Amino acid sequence: MTEISYRKIVIERFGDADELRTVGAAMAAPPPGHARVRVIAAGVGFTDLMARSGDYLLQRKVPFTPGYELVGEIVDLGAGDEAGLEPGTLVAASLPKMGAYTEYATLPLWQLVPLPDGLDPVAAATVPLDHLTALSVLDTHGRVGRGDAVLIQGAGGGVGRALSRHGRLRGLRMYGTASAAGSDELLAREDVRFIDYRHQDFEAVVRDHEPGGIQGVFDHIGGSNLGRGYRLLAPGGVLVSYAFSGRPGRMVADTVRGAARVKLMNLRPGRRAALSMVPNELSADHTWYRESLRRLLAMAADGSIDTAVGAVRPLTEAADVHRALERRELTGKAVLTPA
Ligand SMILES: NC(=O)c1ccc[n+]([C@@H]2O[C@H](COP(=O)([O-])OP(=O)(O)OC[C@H]3O[C@@H](n4cnc5c(N)ncnc54)[C@H](OP(=O)(O)O)[C@@H]3O)[C@@H](O)[C@H]2O)c1
Known part of the structure; x- marks a missing residue:
């Protein structure tokens, strides 16, 4: 069990993509209950950009390594551990405190979920965060079912x-906002009725089609969207808010305000409002996390969920990937490959 020398991306001060620096590090043998993992692929999400800027509610203190999700190969396990895992096993993980942009990671065993046979590691790295969030929104908080009508804000992100695909599999009737080129076709593939939020009033469109209201609204923008979404709900309906990203640079303050507003909405009778925060939820309920991720990876392997990879770049090009995401040049998920 020798020390491993490796490289990782570190943010030493908040700022633009230039702050993503590659640094050398050394990793000791894993403690009990942990494994050392050689990272094959790390997913890049919009949340990483927020955390890099210091504009994220679950903000890590600098210095930190970003990235909520990875796929890798177990190198070795802490003394005395037997969890059905062995060196060489391919695993996926969602890391509740980030740290995925790295060549090697020491991770607790509960975070490691074996990959099903035949699933490409790069494709698998697109699954954990987005799809766990979809399950949290739809099932844990939304509790919507077949035939229910829902509005998905940002359905092309x-x-x-992920919400659109799981919604289709659940037989939901879906409306989705988007604006990027090609969104109409993308959403149509998931049976989502497209609303161009830049040119259409989503509230008016949904109300036209669903005068009695809808059962669910899933929102990541916050601000005035919260009240407008809530007003669309039929009795018994639910607003699930999973981010407050409408005003870049003010997301921490907007999240605190938005979360308080969601709590107040929930005090009113007749409709529900809920907050989804997956990093906290997976830390609090390991069984939910492990069973959900195992199921999602199986769905990725049999093709029932998409693993649309928009770009695959070396770990050391993380800054370029962040810039491309900021310029909205990528469709599909970006994946960093350390090896
Ligand atoms: N709660 C959690 O646990 C959790 C987990 C994962 C992510 N998140 C958060 O969820 C948010 C989305 O993440 P992501 O990775 O899906 O980001 P993403 O891939 O960048 O997608 C965001 C989407 O939002 C759309 N959008 C922008 N402004 C909008 C508006 N005014 N109305 C409706 N849609 C709008 C964009 O659509 P167009 O490009 O078509 O305009 C874009 O496709 C982020 O804030 C992230 O931090 C939360």
Whole structure:
């Protein structure tokens, strides 16, 4: 069990993509209950950009390594551990405190979920965060079912696409906002009725089609969207808010305000409002996390969920990937490959 020398991306001060620096590090043998993992692929999400800027509610203190999700190969295990895992096993993980942009990671065993046979590690790295968030929104908080009508804000984004696919599999009737080129076709593939939020009033469109109201609204923008979404709900309906990203640079303050507003909405009778925060939820309920991720990876392997990879770049090009995401040049998920 020798020390491993490796490289990782570190943010030493908040700022633009230039702050993503590659540094050398050394990793000791894993303690009991942990494994050392050689990272093969790390997913990049919009949340990483927020955390890099210091504009994220679950903000890590600098210095930190970003990235909520990875796929890798177990190198070795802490003394005395037997969890059905062995060196060489391919695993996926969602890391509640980030740290995925790295060549090697020491991770607790509960975070490691074996990959099903035949699933490509790069494709698998697109699954954990977006799809766990979709399950949290739809099942844990939304509790919507077959035939229910729902509005998905940002249905063409990473989480939005996952919501759309799981919504289709659940037989939901879906409305989705988006604006990027090609959104109409993308959403149509998931049976989502497209609303161009830049040119259409989503509230008016949904109300036209659903005068009696809808059962669910899933929102990541916050601000005035919260009240407008809530007003669309039929009695018994639910607003699930999973981010407050409408005003870049003010997301921490907007999240605190938005979360308080969601709590107040929930005090009113007749409709529900809920907050989804997956990093906290997976830390609090390991069984939910492990069973959900195992199921999602199986769905990725049999093709029932998409693993649309928009770009695959070396770990050392993390800054370029962040810039491309900021310029909205990528469709599909970006994946960093350390090796
Ligand atoms: N709660 C959690 O646990 C959790 C987990 C994962 C992510 N998140 C958060 O969820 C948010 C989305 O993440 P992501 O990775 O899916 O980001 P993403 O891939 O960048 O997608 C965001 C989408 O939002 C759409 N959008 C922008 N402004 C909008 C508006 N005014 N109305 C409706 N849609 C709008 C964009 O659509 P167009 O490009 O078509 O305009 C884009 O596709 C982020 O804030 C992230 O931090 C939360």
